[in-house]
Amino acid sequence: MDVQTAVSREGAANPGFFLAIAGNIGVGKTELTTRLSQELGWVAYYEPVIQNPYLDPFYKDMPRWSFHLQIYFLSERFKAQVEISKGSLPFIQDRTIYEDAEIFARVLHAQGSMTQVDYENYTSLFGVMVDFLRKPDVILYLKASPETLMGRIAQRGRESEKGIGIDYIRRLSDAYDAWMVRARAYTEVMEIDTDSVPLQGETPAFRRLVEDLKRRYPRQVELPLDQG
Template sequence: MKSLTIPKNSVFAVAGMVGVGKSTMTRVIASRLSFQASYENVAKNPYLEKFYTDFERWSFHLQIFFLAERFKEQKRIVENGGGFVQDRSIYEDVGIFAKMHADKGTMDAVDYETYMGLYDAMVMTPYFPHPDVLIYLEGPLEAILDRIDERGRNMELQTPRAYWEEMYRRYEQWINSFTACPIVRLNITEYDLLSKEEDVDRIIEKIAEVMQKKTIPCD
């Protein structure tokens, strides 16, 4: 690796659609840098399984739960002085999931307005630091769907393919207009975190290079 260093108080967010490998990336990068890993609270989410059976009934509840959990985690990161890798960003909750349900009518317009009001209030507080780098995972839709199948979560396996296709399109549009902080884009077909140490080194080097260049100003 080049002699590039990553500050110990850095904060990274790992983004990408369901099944793309965010949790693995979070764990591996956090371990290598001796950072804390911040994971989605999926197991304790009381709405997630219900949501997959009835989007319209549970989308607002699900997104409010994620928003609250995300904000609590942001507060913890600030209080600990950084050194975190986050599994999924709050920007995805807002720009992908909540917006998709509002656009498709599976979230009531009043509920969406309430949700966005809460989000806007949260981002104006000192407990909402932008990540130093967004690590964005992408790849062919079929490769991602294969990973979803391999993971074998019933609620995901029962989800119509059209839902994943819609999400995939929205992620592509979202990342192409994302400006909140610098981005490292990684294609999931071009690395193997579990078998190749050199791939991990290469990714960390890319992150360090982006931080050093500072070509995209954070808001």
């Protein structure tokens, strides 16, 4: 069975609800993915950051490593999406495959850190891959100001992220805002500005979000945790 058949058959037979958590570097996607997964009993899928062999070199030399990094992320997220499509449980994904092309590759190319040839090859491959994959049922878009994001990046202290500059973060934020306009054409988008609506810790805003998701998608919350 080829990949297209496998994804199409499994995805059509067992369509688990798909909540995507999207947003810039340092906005709090991973923490929120974990907490919502625990609260709702939904399966969590995380971004493959720690295992990525290109991340450290990339932040030291973006033009040299941008294509390698983006291909790695594309490959890993495609494999994750294939696995996701096989399940029947609702799930949450910490950053989607769509952000790779819509945000990161687009910004790297625009700022001259990815050549035209590499960008065309990348987007061609991305276009083939996403034809096999389902789109999120809902995108939860987390926002914060570039200054806030830089503070959070510094606070978590990842060695590989020490070279990130605020101009790069600003470009990514602008690209996210532009993507959300396009994304609303094919899925629901819930937007939260985490500068004014804090979700870290047991805040009223976090509790409202949990209750909102339960109210919107009650059938998903009722699914047993051991279903598979």
